[in-house]
Amino acid sequence: MKTGDVGKGRGDGSLVGDRLRMVARALRQDLLTVSEPVAERGRASEGWLAWRPALVVPLVIGAVIVMVGGTDEYAHRFHLGVQAGVALAGVQSGALVAALYRPLAAWWVTTAVTLVAGVWAGGRADPAVLFPWSGVGVGISALILFFVAITHRPRVVIETFVIGYGAGMLCVALAGERQNSPSGGLALVLFAIAGVVGGALRGRRVARKQLVVQEEITAEERARRTLLEERSRIARELHDVVAHHMSVISIQAQVAPHLVENPSEELRENLAGIRQNAVEALTELRRVLGVLRSEDPSAEAVRHAPQPSLDRLDELVANVRGAGLSVTADVLGTRRPLSPGVELSAFRIVQEALSNAMRHAPGAAVRILIAHHRAGLVVRVTNTAPARPVAPSPGAGHGLLGMRERTAMLGGELAVGATPDGGYEVSATLPLGESLGEPMGLPVGEPTGAPLGVLPLGSTPPQPEGTP
Template structure:
């Protein structure tokens, strides 16, 4: 304990020099700075008026109560009032200026005898106005610096005040305890207010980090879901390729060795590819909360669209459907993505537009398929939702993955529209640093920044 105390005492001069011998506006950086600093030019107007009033009152007290005369009274009152204004921009230098004014008062003050007439005009070495101005300086300082610096300035202020007060033979007539109490309360209040600002700032930063992490987690969860579904589709087709390659030699009379070798190579490559696919995506399956039977169920296609719409109608939603064009063969990924986009859009309509009419349009073209889901304005307020939804994010991911396009947004009648254009065969979109990109650029969770999209 003694050794630690000795080390602390040896380090004290260096700490005080670092903390107090500075001309910086913000000795502890921008952390915990109050918002009112942004309005300093406006705040200075009432502060200047207050400083002028205190200058007049302080001049009168120094000149007549302290017996200094007008010139010295204006000088010392001006130093303290000016330090109060400077503290808005440079709190530590302003505190030094106010302290200098306090110390310089001591050799010029005389006992004019007026203390008996006025119950309390000050506590030597401060006048009443001097205490107010110095308390204001300490308040502005405590609002902007670390608590350690505020305690250091308060301690030095009290010690010097006691030393200056002890230098006069008539000090017993003036109780400095009230001045010390005012200064201590001022620093405590300033430190507490700054502490609230620091805590709120940290909370805001933490909320921003949490929201960003939630968005990233939402994106990863949706990509994992898409990966699981595509795994099922690709694994099925790779298995079919392997089986067909194995059967080919039995369908040809007297197959040549070259044919057998090539077919065996196809089968072997298909098996190897399937093995690698299962190895890479096996971790996704291990974390899948679905039952075993549901995990291996066939992935839905547009042929099951009537079943999906029937379920929505059974839930009380007024849904109409229309299919145009001649259906053409689509890749399994396109079929799955088109079905999932319609499914997500219907879910969003039921969740966010209670009582609205929904229309589903599927247009087949030679180049691909277009799905358009629109709903009218809700007839009653939607129940509140919690968290960040996956709907629009997943739709964008699916469309971008296939090289398609997705457009979402409100309609003029107060409803909402989702339109997806998917190619008949997936096209490899340019891969960005964070994943696939669509025609409009990288998929970014911030695209769902407005509240209406975050919960859809």
């Protein structure tokens, strides 16, 4: 033999040895795991596992019954004696109950009982007996294999099927004259049915879990995307409002020196500084929000159109009435100039509330209430119960997220919820502080008039000062 042939032979032997070690390692990992599968641990409330406590008592009763039948078979048909029959049948019946929580361990036990009974009985068993499993044993083995199939992956099921069935066929081969026993075919059919049905149920449960997880991830991503889109829209609107005012400040600071006769040098420097700061602030704001504006797919004329305010409330109500919704609008208190942010947020909240009423409460009557107070603006949109059944909506409450974002941006409060008569109500309080997020309130000593704050759902707001 050449040296190369010897090296080649050693290489082939080493490769075969590595493969055998890999197979042995896989079998040890798959079949010598006594605890519950990792994929199932902590998920006892899912699928059939939730019924395990309820199945214990019926299985115990069934185990006692099959123990009596198994004892009779092992003692009289396998001719092993009463004591051996009680021991083997008792161990096998106990494995049936243990299979609820430790299916692999129970499978090992019932396979060991089959081997012991088959080798021990040898050729002494009656010809009519299902050798080497026995009639009771083949049913218990199939049921335990079913428990293995619904808790373990298919590879483990195939391994247990092959080893368990192979152990029985080994006993048949050792018996010699029982090689043609029909029990092998019956065991093959029962084991195959148990493995296929259990694997199908496990696959269905796993697919359902994955679908639920995917739906949760999709809903979270959709909510996050909607929230980001709403924040981007608010940022663009805020940019338009702030840019307008900063531009006005810059122009006024530039024109102011020309309106004063013989302005001092200090006045010119201060006004120039004001203009410079306004221009720099406007530049920084546009730099930060420039990406958002560049991604806006709307037309240029629409992008630079004036933002809506409460002055367009009548137009909004008219459009909604044209769509078939019954709407009434009331304005309480003395109208006073509001900041563009409050005007825009109030308009958007009313707009979104009307859209929700049209979508979720068909045929309902809607009332809009705008109450002007000294310290803030109360916006309330209430609809009655729907006049006809409402089809399930695919929405996930993203409009409410936008309302909360707008209200929180202004330092206000928002309350939404069902009314006692079966309708729905949205109530927002927008403060008129000099800075965003400033708590609502009036200077000490000034009368407060009607109290402000988010009112209880379904209550009647107090009349502001100046209301007839």
